[in-house]
Amino acid sequence: MQQLTATLKVAGDPKTSPQEREEITEIVQQVTSALVAIGDPETPPELREQLIVIVRQVASALEGSRDPKVPPEVQAKIISTAEQVTSALGVICDSEAPREIREQVGLIVKQATGALERSREPGMSWLVRYAGDVGVATRMITDLKTSPEQGKTLVKGVAQVSSLLPRLGDPTGSREDRARAQKAFREQTAQMKRQQEKAASARGVPDVPLGRAAEVCTNAIFAAASDRALGWSLRNILPAKWEIEGVQDFWKAREKENDSLDVLAQLRNGEQAGAPFDVGKLTTHLAELMPARMLFGAIGTPALYCLQAAWQLDQQAGITAGTWLAMAREKKGDG
Secondary structure (H helix, E strand, C coil): CCCHHHHHHCCCCCCCCHHHHHHHHHHHHHHHHHHHHHHCCCCCCCHHHHHHHHHHHHHHHHHHCCCCCCCCHHHHHHHHHHHHHCCCCHHHHHEEEEEHHHHHHHHHHHHHHHHHHHCCCCCCCCCHHHHHHHHHHHHHHHCCCCHHHHHHHHHHHHHHHHHHHHHHCCCCHHHHHHHHHHHHHHHHHHHHHHHHHHHHHHHHHHCCCCCCCCHHHHHHHHHHCCHHHHHCCCHHHHHHHHHHHHHHEEEEEEEEECCCEEEEEEECCCEEEEEEEHHHHHHHHHHCCCCHHHHHHHCCCCCHHHHHHHHHHHHHHHHCCHHHHHHHHHHHHHC
């Protein structure tokens, strides 16, 4: 608990980016619910032990991410993935959820947080990328709109992928063992991402206005993509001051008008800034950064809003948002 308290204090540090501050606050709230279950005398001993391990691993990963030796992008990925996987703690503690699902999700979270903890070790930062794949899928598991049937299939696929994380980060394993684990992880992850797309697509593309679709889509990509990649992708449409100072954190987008979003960011000089962005230009640039084939694996369900934004831009302004439009037409059965 002391580690989590220290982490919460970090969230209040002015140097902490707005995105990370928001995610850390969510993590602490989610972990606090697990602490309540740990302290409940009616919690089964096996579940209590599992939750204790998870909480310790989360706290250790977050504490380690603050080490100055950890690159900022790795730090950001550790925090965002921890927020995603801890969102499933409610499922683990839900006595009304099917026992098999609770057990599988518990193992997924335990393995993912274990990988995050190991990623802070020298030479192991690459492991956070693998844990990140599991994190996006875990978020979909906790989404109440995912049907029970699709959820069960997705849980099984995520469990298969997460089971490979310990082998990937095992320092005692041989080079051959790690190579086999990486090959299996790539194959299982590809299958998992297809399941993610199928589970999300079962709902259909949401029938919402362009501004709303662009807002949800943009926020999901802001959370998933590195700020360096975003800065490079959006460099031609940034306000002059942002381009001069540099952007540390692309934080939040809010619908302003149907064809405009207010984008909030933290500049490298520490200043909080906001500016209007044209939806057409912003969406087409984001579509170049994250093509349709990557969308569902990278951001999960919000990908449907990206497709709706692309479809609306084509319908209203004849603007083609990269490969998103073709997938939007496919999902809508339009042409």
